[in-house]
Amino acid sequence: MNEPHSFPAYYDDLALSFEEAWGLVSTGVTNRHSPAHMPVVGTIDALGVPQMRIMILRGVSRDGRTLRFHTDSRSIKAEQLRQNPASSLLIYDPTAKIQIRMSGKTHFMTTGDIADTAWSTSTPFARRCYMAEAAPGTPVAKPSSGLPEWIEGKQPEEKLLADYRGNFAALLVEIETIEWLYLANAGHRRARWQWDAAQNTWAGRWLIP
């Protein structure tokens, strides 16, 4: 005999699904145990190959339609983004059984208020990553963290970190599409929202899962 199903309020409600999607993504900033804390971020390399990696979600602005990440301005992804700002994000929350895919354009910021604030509000330990002497991805003859030996295992002082500010970049992904997939035995639900710049609004619709 089939068990009766209980559905979340957003199951058949497009507007509530949209709310839930942003809510789930936003939780990633404040709750480091949330799956949205570590999305997969995709870029396109010079050969057109999709390149993906985990990144920590640092900020979300629903009104601004942006997600913020931090990275090394010398990294391989940084070069990819300079050539092609197209980016995508992937999150799966296994408890909620919700997959969220987002895509948009990344604004690469090494100077300005957003990057400065992102730098100064990061912990010294997090900023230590930017002290690597060679660019991330540089081939080396023997295993290495890339950090100067004297700082390994130590927390750098604030005044010392200032010298490395140039290696830091904030990435702001301007979201243009959001895709939602909710898994349910009774029937999955899939939806997609596209930012309509002319109307200054999101246009959403259900899709066949």
Ligand SMILES: Cc1cc2nc3c(=O)[nH]c(=O)nc-3n(C[C@H](O)[C@H](O)[C@H](O)COP(=O)(O)O)c2cc1C
């Ligand atoms: C849990 C976890 C969190 C990570 N967070 C970041 C991050 O916030 N920023 C970043 O640039 N790389 C982060 N990385 C490293 C990237 O996944 C990737 O290995 C690195 O940035 C090099 O990528 P690229 O060669 O495409 O530039 C993280 C990796 C893991 C496993």
